Every structure is written in C-alpha cells, then in structure tokens.
Amino acid sequence: xxxxxxxxxxxxxxxxxxxxxxxIIACLAIAVVVFYMATxxxxxxxxxxxxxxxxxxxxxxAATVALDPFEGFATRFKISIWASVVACSPVILWQxxxxxxxxxxxxxxxxxxxxxxxxxxxxxxxTVFCYLVILDPAFQWLTEQADGLGSVMPRMSSYIDMIIKxxxxxxVAFELPLIVFYLVIFDVIPxxxxxxxxxxxxxxxxxxxxxxxxDASPVTMLLMFAALVVLYEGSLxxxxxxxxxxxxxxxxxxxxxxxxxxxxELATKKDKAKKAK
Numbered sequence: 001x002x003x004x005x006x007x008x009x010x011x012x013x014x015x016x017x018x019x020x021x022x023x024i025i026a027c028l029a030i031a032v033v034v035f036y037m038a039t040x041x042x043x044x045x046x047x048x049x050x051x052x053x054x055x056x057x058x059x060x061x062a063a064t065v066a067l068d069p070f071e072g073f074a075t076r077f078k079i080s081i082w083a084s085v086v087a088c089s090p091v092i093l094w095q096x097x098x099x100x101x102x103x104x105x106x107x108x109x110x111x112x113x114x115x116x117x118x119x120x121x122x123x124x125x126x127t128v129f130c131y132l133v134i135l136d137p138a139f140q141w142l143t144e145q146a147d148g149l150g151s152v153m154p155r156m157s158s159y160i161d162m163i164i165k166x167x168x169x170x171x172v173a174f175e176l177p178l179i180v181f182y183l184v185i186f187d188v189i190p191x192x193x194x195x196x197x198x199x200x201x202x203x204x205x206x207x208x209x210x211x212x213x214x215d216a217s218p219v220t221m222l223l224m225f226a227a228l229v230v231l232y233e234g235s236l237x238x239x240x241x242x243x244x245x246x247x248x249x250x251x252x253x254x255x256x257x258x259x260x261x262x263x264x265e266l267a268t269k270k271d272k273a274k275k276a277k
Contacts, residue, residue: 020095027091031084032077039076042083046163049135053143054154064156075157082164089120118178126174127167134223135166141219165214169224173212176228177235184239184247191239191247205229 035042047054047062054062066072085092097112146152183189194201209225240247 017099020099024088024092024095027088028084031088032080035080035083035087036076039079042079043075043160046079046160049131050139050159050163053139053152054159062154064154064159066156071155071157075160078157078164079160082168115178119175122174122178123171126171129174129227130166130170134170134220135163137223138166138217138220141217162214166220169212169214170227173208173224173228174231176231177238180232180235181239184243190253191236191243195236201232202229205232 044061047064051062054064057063066075093116101109101112143152180194183194184191205228206221206225209221209228213220213224
C-alpha cells in the first residue's frame with residue numbers, strides 16, 4: 001500500500017486526500033453498477049429468512065408490493081449502495097489508513113492489521129447471527145401484532161429497509177469485544193473495574209440493545225442483549241487470558257490506590273475525632 005511521507009506541504013496533503021477520495025468514489029461507482037444488476041437475487045436472499053411471512057409467487061419467491069412506480073428503483077439502488085459499501089470497505093479503509101498512517105508512531109501502526117481483521121470478523125459474525133437467528137423471530141412477533149386488526153402488506157421498501165437496519169445494527173453491536181479489549185489494553189478502564197461493574201454494564205447493554213434494534217420489539221431487544229452479554233463476558237475472559245500480566249499490574253495499581261484512599265479516609269476521621277474532643 002503506497003503511503004505518503006510524514007511531512008508534506010498543505011496543498012500536497014490536500015492533493016493526496018483528493019486522489020484517495022477519487023479512488024474510493026470510483027470503486028463505489030463501479031460496484032453500484034455491478035450490484036444493481038444483481039439486486040433481485042440479493043433482495044430474495046435478504047428476504048429468505050422471513051419468506052414464510054410473505055406471500056410467494058409461482059416460483060416460490062417472496063412477492064413484496066411496490067406502492068408507486070419509483071419504489072422498485074429506489075429499493076434496488078438502496079440494496080446496491082449498501083452492498084457496494086460492504087464490498088468496498090477494505091478499499092475504503094485502506095485508503096483512509098494510507099492517508100493517516102504517516103502521522104502514526106511505529107508502535108501504533110502495528111495495531112492496525114489485527115484491529116482491522118478483528119473488526120471485519122466481528123461485523124460479519126454479527127450480520128450472520130442476525131440473518132440466521134434474529135430475523136425469523138423478529139418478523140414473527142411483528143406480524144403477529146396485526147392479528148385481529150388487519151392483514152400485513154409486505155411493502156418492498158419497508159421490508160428491505162428494516163432488514164438492512166437489522167443487519168447493520170447487529171454488525172456494529174458485535175464490535176463490543178474489540179472495544180472492551182482496547183479499554184483494557186490502553187488502561188482506559190482497568191479490567192477489575194469492568195469485572196466488578198458488571199451490573200452497570202448490563203444496564204448499559206440493555207439500553208444499547210433497545211436503541212440498536214430498529215423494530216423496538218422486546219423479542220429482538222432481549223436476543224441482542226443476550227448476545228451482547230455473552231460477547232462481553234467472552235471478551236473479558238479473552239482479555240484475562242491474553243493480557244494477564246497487564247491485568248495483574250492494573251490490579252496492583254488499583255489496590256495501591258484503594259489502600260491510599262483508605263489511609264487518607266482513616267486519617268481524616270482521626271482528625272475529625274480530635275477536633276470533636
């Protein structure tokens with residue numbers, strides 16, 4: 001990957017930024033054209049987990065409804081845009097990295113490749129988990145809410161938009177282990193505090209689950225919450241195994257701080273007692 005020098009004139013930096021933005025836009029434009037042709041197949045793939053909640057045509061495909069002439073084009077364009085962003089994400093990230101990398105220190109650069117690989121793997125795992133586990137019960141609960149009130153019309157744009165939001169929400173939420181790992185490794189929050197504050201963390205995860213699920217249903221919220229709790233506990237376990245020396249040092253520092261605070265508190269109480277006498 002070509003990387004520019006660390007020190008360059010301002011206009012040279014702007015020129016390099018423009019060059020890298022042009023590469024990103026060109027990559028996205030080509031991908032959008034390619035994926036636009038394949039959007040019917042990708043749309044059916046997205047709808048596959050919930051196909052039994054949608055009327056089917058003679059070929060067994062999901063028969064969604066478009067309410068106006070422009071809805072089909074808008075939906076195909078939306079699918080192709082998101083597919084292009086996902087497919088071109090390595091190029092986008094590499095171009096961004098190549099622009100900022102010269103400003104990083106050597107010991108900071110070494111973390112990029114593992115971070116990039118872990119972030120991609122966790123995002124993919126989150127989307128696959130959503131596709132295989134979440135979509136079916138989520139749409140089952142949502143469609144059942146119309147019982148006794150009316151029938152659900154499977155509008156094309158609404159269903160595709162909801163599925164994309166589900167996939168993105170779970171993909172981003174599954175980056176939690178990476179966040180926890182770096183909180184520990186950079187001493188932002190010591191492992192001991194993360195371990196002892198599990199009640200507070202669980203409440204935060206519940207709030208995140210409520211905000212990240214686009215349908216606001218208790219089913220998907222609880223499923224995401226359960227997945228995040230497992231990921232959080234797993235990330236703490238991995239951090240404890242991989243960063244045992246660092247965690248031991250952090251615990252020693254915390255114990256020393258707590259002992260110092262206890263000594264100061266005891267001294268303050270003694271001073272107050274003497275003044276009271």
